[in-house]
Amino acid sequence: MVKITDVARRAGVSPSTVSYVLSGKRSISQQTKLRVEESIRELGYRPHAGARSLASQRSNVLALVMPLHSGIDVPVQMRFAVSVVTTARRHDHDVLLLTQEEGEEGLRRVTDSAMVDALVVMDVQMHDGRIPLLRSLNRPSVLIGFPADPTGLTCIDLDFTATGEVCAEHLALLGHRSVALIGSPPPVYTRGTGFARRTAAGFTRTARRYGLTSTVLPCEAGPQAARDLVTRLLHDQPDLSGVVIHNESALEPLVEAFQEAGLEIPADLSVVAVCPDPQAEQAPLPVTSVGIPAERIGAEAVDLLMAKLRGEPVPDATLLPPELVERASTAPRRTT
Structure with missing residues (x-):
């Protein structure tokens, strides 16, 4: 089990400095703070609930959880990602992109280290193993996609x-x-x-x-x-x-x-x-x-997330209706 002393040793600071970064009770230089947070992330340190790092502070960073699973069309995924990033910047937030297939463990590492204020989660599966954790986190989240049971979640997608x-x-x-x-x-x-x-x-x-x-x-x-x-x-x-x-x-x-x-x-x-x-x-x-309205979905996902961070009520489900546009590839069936 990783201890606070391990984090301090990795960051080259004293354990008390790590505690101050976690609690926010003293002003710590931005360079030191970043070094401590990096050590927390690398070691997977999980502070207990009473000492959570920046639960009461804002990092102004959103996590975009976009695992690049096999079979996913990356250019389409990147349209979502660009929309999330540009919309987050309009809200004065940066975006941490997580592409590894880490599942629950990856989410825990990021949220326990207080690196991010909230999460946008993509590639949602019908019976997604990340869902129980997302329901329990003390960080708000918005899913681009719907699991089989979306109870207690905020989801948006094309219908x-x-x-x-x-x-x-x-x-x-x-x-x-x-x-x-x-x-x-x-x-x-x-x-x-x-x-x-x-x-x-x-x-x-x-x-x-x-x-x-x-x-x-x-x-x-x-x-x-x-x-x-x-x-x-x-x-x-x-x-x-x-x-x-x-x-x-x-x-x-x-x-x-x-x-x-x-x-x-x-x-x-x-x-x-x-x-x-x-x-x-x-x-x-x-x-x-x-x-596939990737730009609109990405933007609205971030808007929903920012509203949640402000403590405002948001709809549990947002389903965008499909719009079919006829072009040259369809015609009445030929009869003989």
């Missing part, structure tokens, strides 16, 4: 269930009877990541309501994986005429693979994507899509 529904309904109203959702890489589903599971659930439920033949398939990254999936899908559903692609990195390879298989878009196959608007707009063939 991905409604997104799946809107995409399936768009294809159904165009007359398509055999459809598929091509989703994120398999690890995203294996982890139970909320946005992927909810999109699939909304898509499947709406396809069933309209009496469509449907399937949900994860897709690995890369052109060969896209070609293999398209070959399999067309073999299993030879009458396929509509797809929803919820996999930003695979969007272009999948479209190319369908075209290589002899399908003309949208005459033979309608394509809908769930992706950032610029990606859909700038594709060689502009794609009908539901946009």
Whole structure:
């Protein structure tokens, strides 16, 4: 167990100086304070509740917990991160970016060392092991994403269930009877990541309501994986005429693979994507899509967090409704 003397030795100060940094009872130079806080972080020292470091003081730093798990599209994640950072700066806060897959232990280390005032948490899973700790922390948090049970949490995200529904309904109203959702890489589903599971659930439920033949398939990254999936899908559903692609990195390879298989878009196959608007707009063939409003979500997450720091009431759940924009990749099903 790490003791206060270990922290003092690591920082090159006396134990009493560490105590003063923790309690805030004496003025300590910023350089010394930072050195002590760094030692606390590196050693994983956890002061007992009565001596918490800066629980009564503000660091003006927010933590952005963004573990870079396999299967996550990093460019999209970075859109969220940039929005969080720029909005935090407007509130005179800096952002500490945490990308390691550390789970509960990483959260404890950061909050126990009083390095941050509050947390924005991403890559939320349906049964996320971090949730019990987030409910118990003496630091406010906002989740970008929803676990299965969001009780006692503040969460914001695109309504991905409604997104799946809107995409399936768009294809159904165009007359398509055999459809598929091509989703994120398999690890995203294996982890139970909320946005992927909810999109699939909304898509499947709406396809069933309209009496469509449907399937949900994860897709690995890369052109060969896209070609293999398209070959399999067309073999299993030879009458396929509509797809929803919820996999930003695979969007272009999948479209190319369908075209290589002899399908003309949208005459033979309608394509809908769930992706950032610029990606859909700038594709060689502009794609009908539901946009991922990363900038808005990141900004609103920080605004919610700052309101919580001020002691103001905030909504438990903020779900942004999906907006489908029709472009050149969808058309009524061709009848013969």
